[in-house]
Amino acid sequence: MSVVAEAVDYSLIIKRIEKIERDLEELKLELLRKQIESQPAEEIDDELYEELLRKAEKLEKGEEAVSGEEAIKLLKQTLEE
Numbered sequence: 001m002s003v004v005a006e007a008v009d010y011s012l013i014i015k016r017i018e019k020i021e022r023d024l025e026e027l028k029l030e031l032l033r034k035q036i037e038s039q040p041a042e043e044i045d046d047e048l049y050e051e052l053l054r055k056a057e058k059l060e061k062g063e064e065a066v067s068g069e070e071a072i073k074l075l076k077q078t079l080e081e
Contacts, residue, residue: 029056032074048077 033056036049052074 026059028072029059032072045077048074 029052033052036052055074
């Protein structure tokens, strides 16, 4: 094993992975929002829709992150109703 391989800064790799995870969460949320917005208004629960928009705004401001699981749960609830 070379000296270069041993000198890998794992914290940089972890930070990069965390950034990718945040980017993926933002992408999932945006896709969920677009899917909900494309549905006819009568099919969308207003309260759930408003909650999703609030979370999206917080995510955009960096105040809160929505997990992928939470975003999927919100979408499933909307689609079931």
